[in-house]
Amino acid sequence: MNDRAPSLPAAHLRGLTxxxxxxxxxxxxxxxxxxxxxxTRLVHDYGSDLHGIPGLKKAxxxxxLAASRLERLEVTDRRxxxxxxxxxxxxxxxDGRAFETVxxxxxxxxxxxxxxxxAGCALKCAFCETGRMGFERNLEPWEIVDQVLRVRSESPERPVTGVVFQGQGEPFQNYENVMTAADVLRHPCGGRIGSDRITISTVGLLPLIDRYMEEGRPYRLILSLTSAFDGKRQSLLPVAGKWPVEALAEAMKRLARRQRNVINxxxxxxxxxxxxxxxxxxxxRLFRGERVRLSVIDVNDPTGRFERASDEERGAFQTALSENEIPFVRRYSGGPDIHAACGMLARQARGGEAHAV
Ligand code: SF4
Structure with missing residues (x-):
């Protein structure tokens, strides 16, 4: 019997501060x-070697480099x-896993x-293409950091000043790696992204919202609520059955007080x-007297099961939000011509159906 512990993979240098x-x-x-x-050379400058770093001996x-990893992700499609x-x-x-970045x-x-x-997601939200793919694996910190560095390296015309964890996956189901990646992205030697410009979006895993708050993390947390009613929310986001809306609302109020920020x-x-x-x-009713900002995002469901609201329907909803003192912003999720909703390109790459959008 081989009782040796399996060896851990070498640390990737772009996942470190x-x-x-x-x-x-x-x-x-x-x-x-x-x-x-x-x-600074490897992360901030996105360099691929250590030549000529002042004060660093060649040995x-x-x-x-012999004890670590430094590979980059491969870009297989760019639209x-x-x-x-x-x-x-x-x-x-x-390992062949495919995932998207916008x-x-x-x-x-x-x-x-x-x-x-x-890569993929286990939570199976009814309107989400990634949820239909199922879960493949958690991304390592460097795999998250590398998405940002690669996009930045190809976008010299404007500075990259923000990161949002709203692509494939539920960030709080990969909590440690997401926090490590965010720490690298905000570090002065790393991504130099302001912590208030790093946004983590969760469907609401209550124990991890509490942990996030207790650890005093400085990033912006958004709760993807999508319905204020437990039954409906559970039909759209199956994981919602574990924690009632009321309890999530209370957790977000506590976090906002701790961070002295609005409830996102x-x-x-x-x-x-x-x-x-x-x-x-x-x-x-849930947020009476609180400072709230609601981001309204049009659904992008390639199966056609869930349809976008018309301008008239959206306008009526926004009027109702105003009447109930819920400030909102409309988020444009961009380019239907490039399949911008998460999961669509990855599904095509895996040989799934290419839906018309
Ligand atoms: S919406 Fe987010 S949490 Fe829900 S299935 Fe899609 S990727 Fe997962």
């Missing part, structure tokens, strides 16, 4: 200023929208990057499903 680099490779003996220069650089500056990437990891144009002008945190909510708007005044009234 200078502090963790020093801790992970004690035998190489980096001091903090060397570690900062190494991570030390070679020892580090530019003909109607706006959205670009959708399909990445492939070395470059989102912001005003100013700047870009934000919508990243995947998992997201709402995937579906015609005839969650666009009624009853939903707006219930939101008004």
């Amino acid at each position: 200078p502090e963790t680099l020093v801790a992970v490779f004690p035998e190489i003996g980096f001091d903090m200023s060397q570690a900062r220069r190494v991570i 030390k650089a070679e020892a580090l 530019r929208s003909a109607v706006d500056p959205f670009v959708k990437y399909l990445f492939r990891a070395s 470059r989102i144009p912001l005003e100013q002008p700047r870009f934000s990057v919508c990243v995947s945190s998992q 909510l997201a709402w995937v708007l579906m015609s005839g499903v969650n666009s009624g005044a009853d939903e707006a009234r219930e939101l008004g």
Whole structure:
């Protein structure tokens, strides 16, 4: 019988901060200023070697490269929208797993990057193409960081100033790796993205919202609510059966007080499903007296089971939100010509049906 523990894969250097680099490779003996220069070269500058780093001896650089990994993700598809500056990437990891990333144009002008945190997703939300794929695996921290660095390297015309964890996967089901990636992305030697510009979107795993708050994480958390009624919410997001809306609302209020911030909510708007005044009234009741911002996102369901609300229907919902003192923003999810909803390109890449959008 072989009772040796399986060996862990070598650490990937783009999943590390200078502090963790020093801790992970004690035998190489980096001091903090060397570690900062190494991570700045590999993450901030997206370099692929350690040549010529001041104060870093060649033997030390070679020892580090021999003990670690530094590969990049492969881009297997890259679709530019003909109607706006959205670009959708399909990445492939070395084990063949495919996942998507979207470059989102912001005003100013700047870009934000919508990243995947998992290949596939286990949560099976009724309106989501990724949910229909099922779960494949969690992404490693470097695989999340690399999505941002690659998009940034191909977008010199505008700075990348934001990251949103709203691609494939439920970020809180890959909690540790998502937090590690966010820490690398905000680090001055890493992505240099402001922590208030890093947004993590969850469908609401209550124990992890509490953990996130207790750990004092500095990022922006959005609760994807999508219905204010337990029964309907559970029919759309099966995981919602575990935690009632009321308890999620209370957790988000606690977090907002702790962070001294607004309560961020997201709402995937579906015609005839969650666009009624009853939903707006219930939101008004749940969050009375609180500072709230609701992001309204049009559904993008290639099966046609869930349809986008018409301008008139959406307008009536937004009026009802205003009447119930729920401030909202409409999020444009971009380029239907590039299949911008998460899961569509990955599903095609796996040989699934290519739905017309
Ligand atoms: S909406 Fe998000 S959590 Fe739900 S199945 Fe899709 S990727 Fe998973």
